[in-house]
Amino acid sequence: RDILSRNDEQAARNRRRFEQSGTFVVNLMSGPGSGKTTLLVRTLKELGRRLPLAVIEGDQQTTIDADRIRDTGVPALQVNTGKGCHLDATMIDRALTTLPAPKGGVLFVENVGNLVCPAGFDLGEAQKVVVISVTEGEDKPLKYPDMFAAADLVLVNKADLLPHLDFEVGALERNLRRVNHDVQVLIVSARTGEGFAAWLGWLEAHRPKAA
Amino acid sequence: RDILSRNDEQAARNRRRFEQSGTFVVNLMSGPGSGKTTLLVRTLKELGRRLPLAVIEGDQQTTIDADRIRDTGVPALQVNTGKGCHLDATMIDRALTTLPAPKGGVLFVENVGNLVCPAGFDLGEAQKVVVISVTEGEDKPLKYPDMFAAADLVLVNKADLLPHLDFEVGALERNLRRVNHDVQVLIVSARTGEGFAAWLGWLEAHRPKAA
Numbered sequence: 001r002d003i004l005s006r007n008d009e010q011a012a013r014n015r016r017r018f019e020q021s022g023t024f025v026v027n028l029m030s031g032p033g034s035g036k037t038t039l040l041v042r043t044l045k046e047l048g049r050r051l052p053l054a055v056i057e058g059d060q061q062t063t064i065d066a067d068r069i070r071d072t073g074v075p076a077l078q079v080n081t082g083k084g085c086h087l088d089a090t091m092i093d094r095a096l097t098t099l100p101a102p103k104g105g106v107l108f109v110e111n112v113g114n115l116v117c118p119a120g121f122d123l124g125e126a127q128k129v130v131v132i133s134v135t136e137g138e139d140k141p142l143k144y145p146d147m148f149a150a151a152d153l154v155l156v157n158k159a160d161l162l163p164h165l166d167f168e169v170g171a172l173e174r175n176l177r178r179v180n181h182d183v184q185v186l187i188v189s190a191r192t193g194e195g196f197a198a199w200l201g202w203l204e205a206h207r208p209k210a211a
Numbered sequence: 212r213d214i215l216s217r218n219d220e221q222a223a224r225n226r227r228r229f230e231q232s233g234t235f236v237v238n239l240m241s242g243p244g245s246g247k248t249t250l251l252v253r254t255l256k257e258l259g260r261r262l263p264l265a266v267i268e269g270d271q272q273t274t275i276d277a278d279r280i281r282d283t284g285v286p287a288l289q290v291n292t293g294k295g296c297h298l299d300a301t302m303i304d305r306a307l308t309t310l311p312a313p314k315g316g317v318l319f320v321e322n323v324g325n326l327v328c329p330a331g332f333d334l335g336e337a338q339k340v341v342v343i344s345v346t347e348g349e350d351k352p353l354k355y356p357d358m359f360a361a362a363d364l365v366l367v368n369k370a371d372l373l374p375h376l377d378f379e380v381g382a383l384e385r386n387l388r389r390v391n392h393d394v395q396v397l398i399v400s401a402r403t404g405e406g407f408a409a410w411l412g413w414l415e416a417h418r419p420k421a422a
């Protein structure tokens with residue numbers, strides 16, 4: 001399909017640009033309400049002033065998420081997709097004209113809440129992180145396989161709610177391994193901070209180090 | 212756009228067919244994991260043998276949801292959309308060649324878990340019911356406005372989890388009324404059965420009565 005190959009060309013241009021500025025770019029995806037913004041707000045506070053940070057937010061409407069990010073002091077740009085259900089590489093290229101990629105730092109891109117289409121659109125990111133919350137059920141990796149197959153890391157969020165659910169983390173992991181055998185999985189809670197040492201460690205380990 | 216007008220023509224044909232067979236069709240939509248299937252399983256058991264029932268399930272992959280429905284004894288047909296992120300009127304027309312619309316009964320269509328695209332594709336249904344769970348946040352109606360604006364009824368599900376969350380039902384309703392002023396809202400729990408008398412009452416009140 002023409003759309004995807006044109007998108008891939010723009011994504012490759014974005015990626016070269018990120019490599020030149022030494023910017024580590026993470027594409028954060030999930031269904032609506034899994035906790036992407038809440039996770040980002042805590043992550044940005046924990047990363048603190050150690051690194052230059054920026055966030056590009058994708059939503060159909062509103063600047064609610066970008067406002068939540070800006071409240072932490074980190075620059076954020078809101079992209080509104082209207083009827084569109086995913087971010088694409090051209091939207092990221094356009095966003096960078098207003099929000100420069102942080103040199104030697106981290107750029108988080110929070111995609112539109114959707115477990116289907118965002119999986120197919122490369123933005124030029126270095127890593128794809130998929131968030132799923134324990135309230136959504138163990139079967140999602142099988143029912144929405146493209147998204148979980150594309151993930152470099154899966155964050156299982158809202159672990160603080162486990163005592164109140166019949167959710168079985170082991171069943172989720174077994175289903176996940178059927179569509180993405182080697183993917184790394186971390187159990188976290190954006191509310192309590194559980195699992196954040198491992199998540200911040202993963203970010204640091206995957207961030208390109210300046211030569 | 213051609214796709215939508217062709218879809219609307221097929222939806223109109225579907226609707227005429229449903230009117231002729233006296234079938235009440237409900238298009239059930241939500242983000243992934245809000246509880247559509249769990250709600251349906253309890254609803255079908257409560258409706259029991261009073262009415263002829265059938266379910267069309269939409270998912271990217273697997274027959275997991277149709278299997279859960281069939282376990283209740285109600286006929287169900289699984290439509291797999293592959294890379295597609297919504298059901299459309301042609302898929303429903305095709306499904307009806309295998310699963311006849313229940314005469315004088317109720318046909319539930321559980322759409323693909325996605326708060327964006329399904330809102331734009333008329334299937335020929337009589338009513339659109341949107342499910343949102345209390346774990347997804349109060350801001351979703353503002354961020355995914357098309358879906359909530361299209362809703363005839365909103366079911367706020369997983370009410371049993373409210374004691375463990377900071378979620379404010381009033382805030383959700385205020386946000387909802389900004390995009391859909393007159394929509395009806397029911398608070399339910401598919402797990403405990405809370406709110407089901409009102410939900411079953413709503414179904415009965417909207418079901419066309421045979422002349």
Ligand SMILES: Nc1nc2c(ncn2[C@@H]2O[C@H](COP(=O)(O)OP(=O)(O)OP(=O)(O)O)[C@@H](O)[C@H]2O)c(=O)[nH]1
Binds near residue numbers: 039191
């Ligand atoms: N209990 C609990 N609730 C959480 C956690 N993380 C997020 N939430 C809640 O989940 C809801 C949705 O959180 P958001 O951060 O807005 O989710 P999101 O993925 O950014 O949503 P969209 O951008 O709209 O797709 C809110 O009510 C949060 O308070 C968590 O770790 N534990």
Ligand SMILES: Nc1nc2c(ncn2[C@@H]2O[C@H](COP(=O)(O)OP(=O)(O)OP(=O)(O)O)[C@@H](O)[C@H]2O)c(=O)[nH]1
Binds near residue numbers: 325
């Ligand atoms: N606590 C609680 N959990 C619920 C309730 N309804 C559903 N769940 C849980 O929510 C998860 C998802 O439920 P499903 O019924 O599969 O949701 P769905 O909307 O059909 O999901 P998709 O078809 O994949 O979009 C499962 O773990 C259910 O057990 C409820 O009322 N209360």
Ligand SMILES: [Mg+2]
Binds near residue numbers: 036038110
């Ligand atoms: Mg968000």
Ligand SMILES: [Mg+2]
Binds near residue numbers: 249276
């Ligand atoms: Mg389901």
